[in-house]
Amino acid sequence: MLKFPCLVLDHDDTVVRSTPTIHYPAFAKTLKTLRPDVNWTLEQFVAYNFDPGFEAMCRDILHFTPEEMNFQEASWRAWSAANIPPAFEGMEELLRRYRLQNGVVCVVSHSSEETIRRDYHQHFGFEPDLVFGWELGADKRKPAPWPLEQIMAHFSLKPQQLLMVDDLKPGWQMAKSCGVPFAFAGWGCSVESIQHFMHQNADYDLRQVSELQQLVL
CATH class of the missing domain: 1.10.150 (DNA polymerase; domain 1)
Incomplete structure (x- = not known):
C-alpha cells in the first residue's frame, strides 16, 4: 500500500x-x-x-x-x-513504478495544461490524472488552495494522503494552507537562499529524484 x-x-x-x-x-x-x-x-x-x-x-x-x-x-x-524540456533522470522510472501500484498522479503548475500534457506524453507515455495550469487564473492558481481542494474532493482523499512536490514557495504555501505534506524538489535548484528556506520549512528536503522514489515507494 x-x-x-x-x-x-x-x-x-x-x-x-x-x-x-x-x-x-x-x-x-x-x-x-x-x-x-x-x-x-x-x-x-x-x-x-x-x-x-x-x-x-x-x-x-x-x-x-x-x-x-x-x-x-x-x-x-x-x-x-x-521546445520540449528534458525530464530529470529517474523520473520516468519513479512514475512508472508509482502508477503500477495504482498511484494517482496530478500536476499543479504555472505552466499551461497543454504543455504539461505534451511533456508527459513525450517523456512518460501517459498523461496525468488531473492538471491545474496557469490558464486557471490567479484565484485558482497556486498558491491558492483550490487545486488541492479539487484533487481531494475528486478522489475522496484526506490531506495526509497527498504529497505535494515542488521547488518553489507557491507550492509550499498551497500545501501548508491545506495541511498537505510537502517535499522540496531540490534536484533542480542551485540557489542557496531557496535551499535554506526549504531545509527549514519543508516536511521532506529531497536533493535527488531517487530520494523521492524511496519516500513514495
Whole structure:
C-alpha cells in the first residue's frame, strides 16, 4: 500500500528541467525588448520566481503594464511550443513504478495544461490524472488552495494522503494552507537562499529524484 496514494507534482524544475532551457531564455528575450537595461542571471531569475513569485516580480519589480504582460506571455508560449524540456533522470522510472501500484498522479503548475500534457506524453507515455495550469487564473492558481481542494474532493482523499512536490514557495504555501505534506524538489535548484528556506520549512528536503522514489515507494 502506498504511503501517499496521490502524488501532486509541480512541473517546471520538478519533473522537467525547463527554467534553464525554456523559461529563462524566453524571459531574457522579453527583457531585451521591454527592459533592455535589466540583465538578470539565471540564478537571479529563479530567486525572484521564488520570492516574491513570478506575477509579483513582473508587477512590482519590473512594473510591466497589462500590455507588456500579454507580450511576455505570448513570447513564453511561443518558446514553450517550440521546445520540449528534458525530464530529470529517474523520473520516468519513479512514475512508472508509482502508477503500477495504482498511484494517482496530478500536476499543479504555472505552466499551461497543454504543455504539461505534451511533456508527459513525450517523456512518460501517459498523461496525468488531473492538471491545474496557469490558464486557471490567479484565484485558482497556486498558491491558492483550490487545486488541492479539487484533487481531494475528486478522489475522496484526506490531506495526509497527498504529497505535494515542488521547488518553489507557491507550492509550499498551497500545501501548508491545506495541511498537505510537502517535499522540496531540490534536484533542480542551485540557489542557496531557496535551499535554506526549504531545509527549514519543508516536511521532506529531497536533493535527488531517487530520494523521492524511496519516500513514495
